[in-house]
Amino acid sequence: MVMKLIKKGAEADIYQTKWQNSNAILKIRKVKNYRNPILDLKIRKQRTLKEAQIISQVKSFGIPTPLVYFVDLEKSSILMQEIPGKTVHDLSESKIILLCKKIGKLVGMLHKNGIMHGDLTTSNFIYFKNNIFVIDFGLSQNTMKSEDHAVDLRLIKEILNSAHAKIMLPSWKNFLSGYKSVVGSEKYVKIIKIVSEIESRGRYAQVS
């Protein structure tokens, strides 16, 4: 099998390869020597399993995700469909602002169906043929708790505020309007309140 390393991600190495006749992505969570082996094994197995389960589960309520072809728990690897688009992180600023509304809707759908993504960054959305695919479910959880959903929102807010600081305000506004349109205003108000609670627990946060 021909394998080409395309990205060394935070957790896993990403290879481009083939599955039968289609292009595929092999995601391997390799052993990290700096970690205690017991902890390392636990993290790699747990996340591979969660990712494989949830990436398929969310398709049932209309979230575009790559198809999973094969999971190897021993090697902590997942072989999946390649989505040959660009990550939202790498798009133009005006495009990111625009797509944030759609991203907000996708996140709203996840939450409404009891899924917390756990790693909402602009690198984990792939824009392909006018559609947005969600990837990287390693930190995701089945949870209906509003606190967990608020953690998701806080993270994407932090990313917009740091990596996309120039377009933070319009992007965040669009994200929220998309999110609200899916979860409804009652849940929206509740979540936003928790987001500011989490922020106020941060170090040296301005207490208003």
Added chain:
Amino acid sequence: MLGLGIESTAHTFSCAVIEKKGKKGKILSDVRKIYRPDDGEGIHPREASRHHIEHSSSVLSDCLRDAKISIKDLDIISYAAGPGLGPCLRVGAVVARSLASFYKIPIFPVNHAIGHIELGKLLTGASNPLVLLVSGGHTMLLAFLNKQWRVFGETLDITLGQLLDQFGRSIGFASPCGKNIEELASKSSNYVTLPYSVKGNDVSFSGLLSATKSVAKKSKIDACYSLQETAFAMIAESVERALSFTNKKELMIVGGVAANKRLSEMLKDVCKRHGCKFFVVPLQYAGDCGSQICWTGILESKVKEGVLLKNTFVTQSWRLDSVKIDY
């Protein structure tokens, strides 16, 4: 150009003199006195401020003597204006204000956290790093973008320094406890599973703290070992996430916990994997010190006049990502 820097945000009272020639800074002196609480106790802000008051004049005069200068030679005076403990911050500010007004020297309030970063850059030579700031007051991952340090990840509750100190105190050490915990940890290799909580690029340590306390009832050395392994692995993972997200090719660790060898060892490995240069602030300047404040003040003075005395406040909660940087 000669600057004096005064640090008094928490347990350390320190004065330092730095001489700037061109782009280079040379530390002429850096004198410190550190307040030590009793075993099992943390910093008492009032007691710490009394300690600072008592030692302020001797630290200042030792600092000037070591640098072989007199106050009149100084071009600027900087003090740490926050974040930190109110009573402690006020001591440094009072000393700085008195000198500035009596000798008519321009005065600069400096953000303590920025101080850690700027001195780190001066001493390590890092140019555009992802910064891991780990201390009693901070656990943050930062990158510079558009005139401000932006937060790419941080703790959602207590800091890494607080985690180590609060656990250390519960088994009878005095703050800061990092070194004692590191020593005990090196005697064990028995890993007990503890809560591992990474949320995106952020970490949360409060659950880990409670769980480690209960492990310590059975074995202190296993608890110390497992605590370090778990907490540092969480930090290492957030660093990896931020590195891969920002594509930075340098990592710099600053802050008191940067002195921990196990943490640097893990982060070195992370850097190797990402083809990234690794910088760690020299041990002597990892903890709080006047040099951090002094150098940052000198940099500020390139683009700003000093501040009017009536505006020389201290701010207990002053987030570093709210500071505009024009130099």
